[in-house]
Structure formats: C-alpha cells, structure tokens
Amino acid sequence: MIPFFLSWRRLPSPQKTPRFPSLVLSYVMDCDQTLQYKPSFFQFYSRHKSIPVYDALFQKLWKWYKYRERYHIYRCFSQASRLVSETLHSLVLDLYKPAFARLQAKTKLSYGTQYVDDITRSWSWLQGVWKKKERWYLRLARLFGLVSSFVLFLDIFVSVGFVMSVTYMLHDMKEVVQSYWWLFWLILAASFVKIVLDKFVVTPLVFRRWWQRYAQSINAIKDELARFEALGLILRYDLDYEKDIIQVMKRFEQYRRVLFDSKNVA
Numbered sequence: 001m002i003p004f005f006l007s008w009r010r011l012p013s014p015q016k017t018p019r020f021p022s023l024v025l026s027y028v029m030d031c032d033q034t035l036q037y038k039p040s041f042f043q044f045y046s047r048h049k050s051i052p053v054y055d056a057l058f059q060k061l062w063k064w065y066k067y068r069e070r071y072h073i074y075r076c077f078s079q080a081s082r083l084v085s086e087t088l089h090s091l092v093l094d095l096y097k098p099a100f101a102r103l104q105a106k107t108k109l110s111y112g113t114q115y116v117d118d119i120t121r122s123w124s125w126l127q128g129v130w131k132k133k134e135r136w137y138l139r140l141a142r143l144f145g146l147v148s149s150f151v152l153f154l155d156i157f158v159s160v161g162f163v164m165s166v167t168y169m170l171h172d173m174k175e176v177v178q179s180y181w182w183l184f185w186l187i188l189a190a191s192f193v194k195i196v197l198d199k200f201v202v203t204p205l206v207f208r209r210w211w212q213r214y215a216q217s218i219n220a221i222k223d224e225l226a227r228f229e230a231l232g233l234i235l236r237y238d239l240d241y242e243k244d245i246i247q248v249m250k251r252f253e254q255y256r257r258v259l260f261d262s263k264n265v266a
Helices: 020-031 033-037 039-047 050-066 073-111 116-172 180-241 245-259
Strands: none
Touching (some): 020 050, 020 245, 050 180, 116 180, 116 245, 180 245
16 A cells, blocks of 8 residues: 555646635525526625635635745645634634624514524534634644654654664675775765655655645635635625515525535534
8 A cells, every 4th residue: 555645646736726706606606596697696796805815815825836846835734724714713703793793683673582592503503613614724734744743753764774774784794895995885875875765756755745735625625715705695695685584594594504514514
C-alpha cells in the first residue's frame, strides 16, 4: 500500500472550481427554482455586499495554491483556517443574527410568543453548526501542523539513520578498503544518493500531497460557506418580500433540510 503522502494524482486546477457567487446561486436554485424568474431577488442579490468579500477571500486562498512554490504550505494552511473561521463568524453575526432578530420581532408582532420556541430551535441549530465548523477548521490547522512536524522529525530520523548505517558500513570495510581516498569517495557517493532521494523523490511527493490536501480542504470549506450564505440570503429575501411570516419559517426549515440534512453536513 502506498503511503498517503506518496501520491502522483494530478493536482486540482483552480480554473475548474466554481466561483463563490456562482456556487451560492446554484444552492439558492436548489432550494427554489422560481427565484430565478423574480427580478426582485436578483436586485436583492446584487445589493448583498458580503458575497464579493467571500469571493475575494477564496480567490486569495487559490492564489496561494496557484503560486505554491513561493509559499510555505503550513503557513498557508494555518492562515487559511484562521481566515475561514473569522469569515464564518462574520457570516453568522452579519447575516443570520439580524435576520433572526427581524424574524422574531415580526413573529411576536403577528402571533405573540406562539412560535418563539421554533425560532429559538432554529437559531440554536445554526449556532451549533457554526461552532462545530469553526472548531473543525481550527483543529484541522493544528492537526496539519502536528503532521508536518512529524514528517520533519521522520526525515531527520531517516537522515541520521542513513548516516549511521554508512558509518558502520565503512567501519566494516576498513580492512578491505585501505585507501582513505576510497573511503572519501564512498561517503561522497552515499551522501549524493541521499540528497538526490530527498530533493527529487521524497520532497516533491510530500509537497504534492500537502497541496492536494490544501486544495481539497479549500473546496470543501467554500462549498459549506456557500450553503450557509444561500440559506441566509433566502431568509433575508423572504423577510423583505414575504408577508406571511409562518411561510418564511416553513421555507427556512425546508431549505435547511435541502442544503444540510440531505448532504449530512450538519
């Protein structure tokens, strides 16, 4: 079985991944196909300022990937995890918290406290998913750091073992090889083999595998944030244009199941 870091699979291409706005719209249409025929929705969508911000974030993360020879993979992974965690935090506070406050105010105005528990459960679900994802992003960065340190330690261990093996081998060959020049050339040849293996075999394979994991993680994170954004957009749109507040709540629960429960994201 080939170790996980020894993989020759082709690296993902940034050009083949959908842009964040397109991904959000695709999830919006998964929830409600009729929205594509409503000019009011696209006017509302064009006024939404957070989507270009998130799009710029993922363009930046993909730029690190595109020019990966210039960057250190662990530093990129750590910064990406921190930026995504902050983005998700901002998404919940800027998009969902005001929307749920409006939803609760409108519900109380029309129905009193009858549906407060339903709104509270929806808000608790959202906070639970958000905190779970935020912890996962930060844990992923720490895990990546530990694995990177382990690989570095393993490389040092192998290097020391290789040097000691050569030393013992040369010690046993003293009686056969009388000339110190022969010993010198044998040590030089062994060192050359070790350097070639490190530079042209082990390091490129590890480099490729780490960046594969980085690209896969960025795509997964972008997909999840797009789901959150799509669900929040529909909620805010319904609060602006839907007069029946009970219908707003039903649609939110329905689309939550479409975007999250069916994908086992939550």
